[in-house]
Amino acid sequence: MTATATENSTGVNYLNVQYGIRSWLLTTDHKRIALLYLASITFFFLIGGISAVLIRIHLIEPQGALLQPATYNKMFSMHGIVMIFFFLIPSIPATMGNFLIPMMVGARDLAFPRINLLSWYIYVVAGLFTVYALIAGGVDTGWTFYTPLSTTYANGQVMAAALGVFIAGFSSILTGLNFIVTIHKMRAPGLTWSRLPLFVWAMYATSVIQVLGTPVVAVAIVLVGLERMFQVGVFDPALGGDPILFQHLFWFYSHPAVYIMILPSMGVVSELVTCFSKKRIFGYHFIAYSSLAIAAISFLVWGHHMYVSGQSVYASLVFSALSFAVAIPSAIKVFNWTATLYKGSVSYDSPMIYALGFIGLFTMGGLTGMFLASLATDIHLHDTYFVIAHFHYIMVGGALMGYLGGLHFWWPKITGRLYPDAWARFAALVIFIGFNLTFFPQFVVGYLGMPRRYAVYPEEFQVLNIMSSAGASILGVGYVIPLIYLIWSMRYGPAAGPNPWGATGLEWQTPSPPPTENFEQLPVVTEDAYEYGSKEAHVV
């Protein structure tokens, strides 16, 4: 690329340009809003994490070691609602997407900076509803809010929790809309679509799902609300309604939502693998288009959640075939990342360890998904711990590993500081080991027949459950270590310089931390992405 990395001549950057709480709460700078999101989603990650800890402590004993069965139901519901709607969905888009997309496309800000700030406030309001639901007694429907349980039988704070999810949806829609417009209309001169970083492609595909999927779950929640408030029969079979219709509407969003969580991580891993192999990415166009293919097919597979709900066999057959189809673009990515590693100069800095962890764990999560997409095996595995293990391999082993890898990769850009990489590599290893010890036994115990969402289980499953709980405690330690050294690095870390990894990409050609409008003068792009190996790329 043409622009050269320079130290910030004036020393003014987006962090020190203004001080005080007002300058943060009223900011329209995408980088500051990204940090507001980072703080809020970390808070919700802690809440979701605490409920996970309580679940795993409870399941050490077959009769349940800690909680009343009703409390246990509320605990796993809160774990799901908080982790999905308040951590995973906004995680990479609202933090790294917000911070990086304008810089990666060579713009001063997102297309709609005030809407960007509004989306954070909406997220906070939604979060308050959820925290209220938690404090006021919790909700026991599971994160899926299935009817008629949620409309007729559940006694908890269903409305408060559902309203929280409903409002959070607007935040998600506005973020996605902002990204799509920015990527279409704000690219720097010379930055054609086929020169865009793959992270931007992945975020584009994610945003399409956010914009098109989220309104459908919103309307499903509205109908649940109407049924609960007025006792009319939209989904209640006793009043002529159809409970399966709720599942259709819910999964029409909530299956694509899985790809809202994993696609951004795939984008991050594409950046990491090529940077730490010091080699051009293999199959750029295949990786770019496979993101769009995943987004498109993701809207056609929701019925695979409903094989045992009384859905027509022929519908199930089609949904099964389409679910296998969505594995193809995912596999294309994995093969291309692996091919990028081949004969590359691979270095094992901490972001790369997360990326390699992602590739392995995501592959396991994806392949076990094929077991669940098959009609016959799903009858046996449906609603068992096999499903829990499968989606945690995708959501934690995949999405969260990508999130942490990206956070470590761009942390020097965000804060201008380096963290101790030895500690970071150690933490990545602890997380990898803890994760596998937590969730691999769940594949086995699920295959043996332990159902999800029960507060008690037969004694023969105890050994596997203790392994899982032990792994969870290791995993917990693994998450605390980065929290400590990253906060430490903000004050005591050595200065990073504009491009500590020798990476390509416009975001590395501006000082760390970047100035308020990102570039001293807007860049002009004359090369493809990932020109590793050319002489400019070795500027460190």
Added chain:
Amino acid sequence: MSDGRAGALAHHFEDLDQQHEASSLGMWLFLATEVMFFGGVFAAYTVYRGMYLPGFEAGSHHLSIKLGAFNTVVLLCSSLTMALAVRAATLGKRRHLITFLALTLALGLTFVGVKLVFEWYHDYETGLAPGINWALAGPHSRGAELFFVFYFTLTGIHALHMVIGIGILAVLIGMAARGRFTPEGSNAIEMTGLYWHFVDIIWIFLFPLLYLIGAHY
């Protein structure tokens, strides 16, 4: 003129064209989310209409086609005045702009007024409000009740969009009176126009789906 251009351009855009294209695309995307939102209720409506067709017919026969048709005409006229307002804004005719925005607002209020006073309140009085005051008996009562659930949900969400649109129009009239819009800097008028036409089109779908099931003239 050059001052107006500088004032209308936000700091992060290169030029007014880029800014205009960005707001257009943003608005169309927003309307796409609205299509998906209404699409969810339309899908549910379709399922139950198939399951309870006689009940849906019975329910539909309790609606007044005359009032529905009147409101349809009112909304179509409001779309015309909205389009004229956008035209006036791009030509820089401030008095025309204010007049047409005010006409659009008045027609919008007429629509919501008719809906509220002559339709919803009447339905409530005559026992056609499921869950609040439901008095319809007969063999197809259950299906008719579901019909009215969807009738109130769809027209309610639509009316909420109308009210939001009316609020935006009021703000725009105030801004236009203070001379805030220039021919180059009138994105807000154009985007509100897109929104208003969209809400109009939704009604064009609602009218036959709700009022015209099983012809009853």
